[in-house]
Amino acid sequence: MKTIIEPFRIKAVEPIHMTSREQRQALIEQANYNLFALQSKDVLIDLLTDSGTSAMSTAQWSALMQGDESYAGSPSYFRFEAAVRELMPFKYVIPTHQGRAAEAILSSIVGGSGKIVPNNTHFDTTRGNFEAVGVTAVDLVIAEGIDPSVDHPFKGNMDLEKLDKLLADQSDNIPLVVMTITNNAGGGQPVSMANIRATSEICKKYEKPFFIDSCRFAENAYFIKLREPGYADKSVKAIVQEMFSHADGMTMSAKKDAFSNMGGWLALNDEDWAMQARNRLILTEGFPTYGGLSGRDLECIAVGLKEIIDEDYLQYRIRSIEYITEALDKIGVPVMKPAGGHAVFVDAREMLPHIPALQFPGQALAVELYLTGGIRCAEIGSFMFGRQPDGSEKPAAMELVRLAIPRRVYTQSQADYIIECFEEIYRNADKIKGLEISWQPAAMRHFTSRLRPI
Numbered sequence: 001m002k003t004i005i006e007p008f009r010i011k012a013v014e015p016i017h018m019t020s021r022e023q024r025q026a027l028i029e030q031a032n033y034n035l036f037a038l039q040s041k042d043v044l045i046d047l048l049t050d051s052g053t054s055a056m057s058t059a060q061w062s063a064l065m066q067g068d069e070s071y072a073g074s075p076s077y078f079r080f081e082a083a084v085r086e087l088m089p090f091k092y093v094i095p096t097h098q099g100r101a102a103e104a105i106l107s108s109i110v111g112g113s114g115k116i117v118p119n120n121t122h123f124d125t126t127r128g129n130f131e132a133v134g135v136t137a138v139d140l141v142i143a144e145g146i147d148p149s150v151d152h153p154f155k156g157n158m159d160l161e162k163l164d165k166l167l168a169d170q171s172d173n174i175p176l177v178v179m180t181i182t183n184n185a186g187g188g189q190p191v192s193m194a195n196i197r198a199t200s201e202i203c204k205k206y207e208k209p210f211f212i213d214s215c216r217f218a219e220n221a222y223f224i225k226l227r228e229p230g231y232a233d234k235s236v237k238a239i240v241q242e243m244f245s246h247a248d249g250m251t252m253s254a255k256k257d258a259f260s261n262m263g264g265w266l267a268l269n270d271e272d273w274a275m276q277a278r279n280r281l282i283l284t285e286g287f288p289t290y291g292g293l294s295g296r297d298l299e300c301i302a303v304g305l306k307e308i309i310d311e312d313y314l315q316y317r318i319r320s321i322e323y324i325t326e327a328l329d330k331i332g333v334p335v336m337k338p339a340g341g342h343a344v345f346v347d348a349r350e351m352l353p354h355i356p357a358l359q360f361p362g363q364a365l366a367v368e369l370y371l372t373g374g375i376r377c378a379e380i381g382s383f384m385f386g387r388q389p390d391g392s393e394k395p396a397a398m399e400l401v402r403l404a405i406p407r408r409v410y411t412q413s414q415a416d417y418i419i420e421c422f423e424e425i426y427r428n429a430d431k432i433k434g435l436e437i438s439w440q441p442a443a444m445r446h447f448t449s450r451l452r453p454i
């Protein structure tokens, strides 16, 4: 059969609410043109993030009742730890309330002014956590990775030459190397096994720990199976195990590829770092067998980790992103190609060439998508990344709009509705206006800034 269907049926439904364009105009003004300030009840299709928005399975809902809420030594922790170590056999598994808490703990161990941490592309919270402890966060993705129109099977790959050179020049200042799979800020693009292996070898050469920011590890593994020679007949589970066999540690948001609504962890092999991490964890998250999570959350993650490597699910998952990407491409909407793992990325710089980068074409397009169809999505461009540590403004490498697709949540007809909204926007793209910031906070401005049309 050529139709790839949703490999599940719906057991509980959650109504979503229609609004008129006039209502949405008033709502977005009240929200100061920042989509994070909207109430979700006023959003019809919410593509702001795929984080924590997954639909849980019947098995996960029933596992909730197994949750043991003991302060210390809960069996839920041991089921969680076993599920993690089945895929990622690190010695120490430290639960946290979400991914950024794991990053904050890791950066508190390795940070210090003058330090440098390379990554293919730092995600915003990863960059934020490293910069908060004085580290310069450097992005070393391959050149293809920042050209939305270039087709390449592994656009998330690390530029190995640049990494080697940075390590040769700055070895003393580099406490570790991070690799983000899939490369979220760079378009949800995968990293090949060959690149993971080669990055690991370079790290060994310079005796640097190699950590994987692993939020979408299963999607990355499925891309390796589809696209990398030699992996077609390997199971996703075996591919996942091989990916992590090259690393010394990982940070994880269980809100992505663990089908959980909350959670995360830091896992690593180094005993001294693990001890420092647990001391920090006790201060900021909780005792090491719950780390900011309920026992029931740990149960959910344990089940989610088994479900996420199901290949029927991954086939449907990757195809559903590709389906929207292909349809938008056909209309003429400039999209990042090939399709990434968790989101459709629209190139707003190309779609709205009349809006300068520092008038945030991505944010302008995201606002228009809400006005047209009640769809909420996120800007990943100069609004998110434009402000420099010294307070000046610099255009980001790309001006993208990210339609993140929640896992197991929306149907194909809802995807068709999204596509139809884009048809309408595309016809009137030249009328869309840029935005300016009227107020912004000291850091991570895209969450809370206020904007107005120019």
Ligand SMILES: *Cc1c(COP(=O)(O)O)cnc(C)c1O
Binding pocket: 051, 098, 099, 100, 101, 123, 125, 126, 180, 184, 185, 213, 215, 252, 253, 254, 255, 256, 263, 264
């Ligand atoms: C989501 C995400 C994080 C942070 O995880 P949270 O659970 O949102 O704190 C870190 N890195 C990447 C690549 C992510 O996608």
